[in-house]
Amino acid sequence: MTKVSQVEFVKADNLKVKPDPNSLQFGKVFTDYMFEMDYDIEEGGWHDPKIKPYGPLSLSPASYVLHYGQAVFEGLKAYKQVDGSTVIFRPEKHIARLNTSNERLCIPKIDEKLALDALTQLIELECDWVPEKEGTSLYIRPFVxxxxxxxxxxxxxxxxxxxxLSPVGAYYSDGQLNPVKIYVEDEFVRAVKGGVGHVKTPGNYAASLLAQEHAQKKxxxxVLWLDGKENKYVEEVGSMNIFFKINGEIYTPKLNGSILPGVTRDSVIELVKVWGIPFHEERISIEDVFEAHKKGELEEVFGTGTAAVISPVGELRWEDKVITINNNETGEFAKKLYDTITGIQYGKIEDKFNWIKKVK
Incomplete structure (x- = not known):
């Protein structure tokens, strides 16, 4: 591992007791250490990178982020592979996307090599926090x-x-991919072209909460979001990208400036192309999706994201129309994608794509 000599290390006085791997929840428990680096325009930019004990931040009540929301974040995972090694899944891709978010929010870019090396050092230090139970992982949250x-x-x-860093349990606790029910949002919109829908900034998620609450009450x-201009073209689902299998071919909405370019989305597209399956990245209207179902051509629908990897969709509701996909069962293609990506993450399948960065 390449070390970045200027990263300071501050040792913790006491280490925490590791949580029970059988009762892990998402984002509830945090590791002993965190990484921190400051930016000051008067001091020449980013400086003083350090790994230090996890703890509270001291902020002024007038801090800019509290009033104008200038903030970005990422989400990725580290895994314990079957041979006992600790790895990170596609960290370079996530760090590059963090800088894309930085650029859109007028935040100074971060040196990607330094960020990757610092992240690797932090995971190496905390590798005992990476749970070994099937389906578990160490969630990584970089943010500015x-x-x-x-x-x-x-x-x-x-x-x-x-x-x-936060150890997290298996998304599918019973080991089975459980199809979800999705409500097609026809009142609120998530993002518009030219806005910030294509980057990971907290305001995007805050703005989605009301629609999510309405959907859950039903x-x-x-929530499946439609485009903000015509309210007819499919964009993405909650915190996931969306895919459709129609007549043996794979479709996903084309990136248009209001859709987040998901890393799992990119991984699925690479697999689909390698497997030689016809693939289409284009505008998809919700009417066309329901029409494909009416004709018996809509075979599978699934979301992709860091948390679930693959999330099958068993039901869609749009206005007063409700359709069931694949008898509300996980499709063979979604299961194959899930098994392949998780197989690479946990070291059960050879990584032919250079997606895995070994830490220890």
Whole structure:
């Protein structure tokens, strides 16, 4: 592993007791250490990278992020492979996307090599926190916040870049891919072209909560967003990208500036192409999806994302129309994708794509 000599290490006085791997919840428990680096425009940019004990931040009530939301984040995972090694899944891709988000939010870019090396050092230090139970992982949350105490509207002059870690349980606790019910949102919109829908910024998620609550009250776990202009073209599902299998061919919405370019989405596309399956990346109207179902051509629908990897969809509701996909059962293709990607993550299948970065 390449070390970055300027990363300072601050040793913790006491280490935490590791949680029971059988009762892990998402984002509830955090490891002993975190990474932190500061930005100051007057000190030449990013400086003082350090790995330090996990703990609270001290922020002014006037901190820029609290008033104007200048913040971005990422989400990726480290895994314990079957041979006992610790690996990270596609970290370079996530760090590059973090910088894309930085650029859109007027946040200074981070040196990607330094970020990758610091992340690798942090995971190596905390490798005992990577749970070994099937389906579990160590969730990695890099994020940048603006911390300048200032109430004027302009890009902040001071930032913090942090990485925190949290061991998480299996998304599918019973080992089975459970299809979800999805409500097609026809009132609210998630994003518009030219906005910030293509980057990971907290405001996108805050703005989605009301629609999510409405969907849950109607008995649906997730929201399928339509485009913000015509309210007819499929975009993405909650925190996932969406795919359709129609007549043996795979379709997914084309990236248009309002859809997040998911890393799992990219992984699925690579697999589909390698397997030689006809693939289409284009605008897809919700009417066409329901029409394909009416004709008996809609074979599978599934979401893709870091948390679930593959999430089959068993039911879609759009206005007063409800359709059931594949008898509300997980399709063979979704299962194959899930088994392949997780197989690579846990070292059961050879990584022919260079997606895995070994840490220890």
């Amino acid at each position: 916040i603006s911390v300048e105490p200032y109430l004027g509207v302009r890009p902040s002059y001071h930032y913090k870049f942090l990485i925190i 008995g649906y776990e997730q």
